[in-house]
Amino acid sequence: MWELSDSLEGSQYSRKLKPDISRRAKQGKSILNGEAIEREVDQRLGVVKALYGDRLDDQQLEEVRRAVEGFVVASRELRAVKLDNGIEPFSVVTPYREDG
Amino acid sequence: MPDSPVFMSIRDLGRLVRDREVSPVQLAEIFLARLENLGPDYNAVVTVTGERAMQQARRCEQEIASGRYRGPLHGIPFGVKDLLATSGGIPTTWGAAPLRNQTFDYDATVIRKLEAAGAVLAAKLAMVELAGGAGYWQPDASFTGPGITPWDKTRWSGGSSTGSGAATAAGLVPFAIGSETMGSIMSPSSNCGVTGLRPTYGRVSRYGAMALSWTLDKLGPLCLTADDCGLVLEVIAGPDPKDPTTTKRTFSYDDADVGSRRFRLGVLEDVADNTDRATRHNFERALETLGEVAEIEEVSFSDLPHEAINYTILFAEASSAFDEIVDSGMLGELTAPEDRFGSYSRVAVLAKDYIKAMRLRRLMAENADEVMSRFDALVGPSRAGIAPPLHQDFRKASRGGRKDVMLSVGNGAGLPAISVPSGFSSEGLPTGIQFMGRAYEENAILAVARSYQSLTDWHQRHPPDLLSS
Numbered sequence: 001m002w003e004l005s006d007s008l009e010g011s012q013y014s015r016k017l018k019p020d021i022s023r024r025a026k027q028g029k030s031i032l033n034g035e036a037i038e039r040e041v042d043q044r045l046g047v048v049k050a051l052y053g054d055r056l057d058d059q060q061l062e063e064v065r066r067a068v069e070g071f072v073v074a075s076r077e078l079r080a081v082k083l084d085n086g087i088e089p090f091s092v093v094t095p096y097r098e099d100g
Numbered sequence: 101m102p103d104s105p106v107f108m109s110i111r112d113l114g115r116l117v118r119d120r121e122v123s124p125v126q127l128a129e130i131f132l133a134r135l136e137n138l139g140p141d142y143n144a145v146v147t148v149t150g151e152r153a154m155q156q157a158r159r160c161e162q163e164i165a166s167g168r169y170r171g172p173l174h175g176i177p178f179g180v181k182d183l184l185a186t187s188g189g190i191p192t193t194w195g196a197a198p199l200r201n202q203t204f205d206y207d208a209t210v211i212r213k214l215e216a217a218g219a220v221l222a223a224k225l226a227m228v229e230l231a232g233g234a235g236y237w238q239p240d241a242s243f244t245g246p247g248i249t250p251w252d253k254t255r256w257s258g259g260s261s262t263g264s265g266a267a268t269a270a271g272l273v274p275f276a277i278g279s280e281t282m283g284s285i286m287s288p289s290s291n292c293g294v295t296g297l298r299p300t301y302g303r304v305s306r307y308g309a310m311a312l313s314w315t316l317d318k319l320g321p322l323c324l325t326a327d328d329c330g331l332v333l334e335v336i337a338g339p340d341p342k343d344p345t346t347t348k349r350t351f352s353y354d355d356a357d358v359g360s361r362r363f364r365l366g367v368l369e370d371v372a373d374n375t376d377r378a379t380r381h382n383f384e385r386a387l388e389t390l391g392e393v394a395e396i397e398e399v400s401f402s403d404l405p406h407e408a409i410n411y412t413i414l415f416a417e418a419s420s421a422f423d424e425i426v427d428s429g430m431l432g433e434l435t436a437p438e439d440r441f442g443s444y445s446r447v448a449v450l451a452k453d454y455i456k457a458m459r460l461r462r463l464m465a466e467n468a469d470e471v472m473s474r475f476d477a478l479v480g481p482s483r484a485g486i487a488p489p490l491h492q493d494f495r496k497a498s499r500g501g502r503k504d505v506m507l508s509v510g511n512g513a514g515l516p517a518i519s520v521p522s523g524f525s526s527e528g529l530p531t532g533i534q535f536m537g538r539a540y541e542e543n544a545i546l547a548v549a550r551s552y553q554s555l556t557d558w559h560q561r562h563p564p565d566l567l568s569s
Contacts, residue, residue: 044448052444055429060441067235067445071453074412077405078456089458090465091315094344 037072044068105130106271106569107562110328113274114172120164124175128157128220131177134272135223138569142257143245144266146182146193147224153177156220163218172331174218179273181264182224183231183310184208184319194310195227195260197243198433208308209343210277210319210336217335225263225276229434230425231284232260233312233418235442239490243435246490249292250563251529255487258291260284261322265292268322270566275323275332279309281316282414282511283483283504286534289322289519290482293530295549295559296322297329300539301514302347304333305340313417314345315458316410316511325559326518326549330355333542347540354543358551363394365535365548366475368401374502376485378525383481386522386533386552390479393551399478402467406508409457409464413512416454419446465513472515472538477545480506482519482532506536516542518549521558530558 045068049061056064105113105127116122132150139145160175180186182193185204193200211221226244228236239246239256247262249255250270257266261278265288268276278285280298289296297320304319311317321332330353337351367387372380387396425431426443434440472478484502488494510517517536524530535552537545553559 044450048444048448051447052426055432056441056444063438064441064445067442068448071412071415071445071449074405074408075450075453077408078412078453078460081404081460083456083459083463087459087462089455090461091458 040072041065041069044071106134107324107567108274109325110172110176110274110323110331111325113176114174117164117175118169124157124160124164124220125154127175128153128177128222131222131273134270134569135179135267138270138566139223139267139272141253142248142250142266142270143242144226144247144257144263144270144272145179145223146195146226146244146263147191149186149190149221149223152188152190153220153222156215160218160220170218173214173335175220176218176274177220177222178214178275178277179223179225179264179267180208180211180221180277181227181261181279183227183279184211184277185308186211186221186224190224192224193243195229195231195242195244196434197229198430200243204308206308209305209340211308213336213338219335222273223267225267227262227264228260229436229439230422231279231281231310231312233422233443234431234434234436234439236436237438237495238436238493239488241436241439247288248490249487249529250566251293252487252527254490255529256291256490256492258288258483258487261288264322265289265294265296268292268294268324270563275321275328277319277336278322279317279319280511281312281318282410283507285320285322286482286507286517286519286532290530290532291487293521293532293558293561294322294324295326295329295518295520296320297333297518297542297546298510298516299333299337299542300347300516302345303337303351303516303540303542305338305343305346307340307342311421313414313421315417316414318514326520326546326553327355329518330542330546349540351542354547358547358554361393361547361551363476363548363551364474365390365394365396366399366471366478367396368478368480368505369398371480371506374484375481378486378523378529379481379484379531382523382531383533387479389555390552392555394548396479397475399471399475401471401505401509402463404460404464404467406464406505406512407503409460410508410512412449412453412457413461415446416449419443419449461512464509468509468513468515469538477535477537477548478506479533479535482534486525486527486529486531506534510536513539515539516545518545520549520552521561523558524561
């Protein structure tokens with residue numbers, strides 16, 4: 001259902017960042033600067049480690065970290081758009097009755 | 101009987117069946133043999149459903165002989181992406197090695213509807229494992245091997261509906277069902293040079309389909325022509341109590357002659373930027389052709405983080421959809437090394453981000469509808485490039501940070517789109533263009549696509565080595 005040629009994970013989001021950040025990504029370094037962002041990546045990665053850390057080797061953990069960096073970048077993009085309180089999610093809850 | 105029914109449209113095959121110039125049993129035997137003999141060349145097939153197909157074909161033959169003709173799909177063989185449940189002990193593998201023996205005791209609604217229309221299930225077709233939901237980086241991500249385009253055995257078929265694209269392009273089936281969450285019908289349609297329709301979200305029941313992302317998943321046909329896509333969609337569309345997301349809006353295929361009709365088309369600014377040479381050249385040539393039948397105007401969507409919205413939703417929903425698979429440790433048995441750990445990161449998507457993405461999605465859909473209400477369709481390349489080599493690491497195939505806005509808005513807003521062949525590269529690989537429509541306006545994009553196909557013959561080209569097979 002999904003073709004991952006342009007995904008949020010890892011390198012794709014690094015390409016959208018500032019050139020110096022993209023260079024860092026190519027050098028295998030963290031794609032994000034800033035203590036607060038690094039801290040958020042570490043904190044979120046902590047959840048992954050707590051749940052699945054025993055299944056991940058160092059190289060895999062590094063790839064997972066890149067994915068988490070992508071999530072944090074996406075978070076920043078989402079949060080940059082301010083919304084009025086009344087804008088609801090694009091989903092509809094229909095109370096259920098078996099007889100329709 | 102004609103020389104060969106292979107590469108004939110459903111429309112034409114249906115006439116032959118109706119007029120008893122070819123029998124459903126003959127068709128089943130021909131296509132089953134092709135699936136068995138040629139399917140392995142393209143890693144296109146998981147299971148040939150020969151016994152079920154022959155039973156169904158014999159039943160069709162008796163019905164037609166007794167004057168009970170059910171319509172243009174009666175007696176026509178088809179294949180389905182192997183994420184659709186099938187009863188009778190036929191495996192439904194989701195493309196994943198650890199699930200190669202998975203079975204269900206019911207049929208997916210789409211299969212049930214197609215068989216009710218007289219179509220003959222001939223094969224379960226290959227796909228990227230878990231429909232790409234584990235985060236694959238390269239084509240070799242299925243236990244049946246990498247999907248191969250029939251145009252070049254060193255190139256990828258596109259995914260995740262790999263077998264649906266390859267089998268249709270190779271004439272192994274007259275049509276196939278694929279699925280799309282983010283590009284998985286458009287991609288193989290383009291790479292394999294076939295016509296693929298992504299219906300409006302909720303148009304087609306997904307009951308019995310593997311879930312990757314409940315609010316993004318769609319099922320649709322891959323065929324040789326746009327007209328055939330309309331014929332198939334009419335059969336598989338419609339409300340289903342077993343899939344509460346299905347719309348109550350009915351769909352009736354309008355196959356009226358598009359003859360002298362003129363269309364209004366929109367083109368997103370920069371839509372072909374950072375596409376490869378052949379894709380861009382063929383897209384520009386397609387615009388010239390479309391200029392004969394359409395007014396074309398440049399448009400833009402509002403400046404929202406379209407990709408962040410979609411992928412946040414996709415990853416959050418996939419994390420839940422595959423929760424049991426992830427916890428079971430089954431991931432370690434997947435084919436692509438990156439799929440063995442790719443899903444673990446998704447627990448790091450925050451609930452507040454998912455909800456924010458769903459709120460922004462509403463704005464995205466409202467803006468898309470406002471823009472699209474002025475057009476029959478938006479037109480753009482189906483993909484950024486031709487089929488990549490089988491060893492390609494997608495992450496290294498950067499297109500200059502290209503944002504695929506049609507992919508993001510189309511899937512995020514649940515809009516229909518159809519990919520049609522638009523020409524070839526210098527290497528002989530097909531390219532595709534897509535027509536994306538307003539929600540529930542499949543007839544509009546089908547009409548535009550039929551009009552384009554009446555002006556071109558790209559959809560009538562087939563891999564040369566298969567024409568004599």
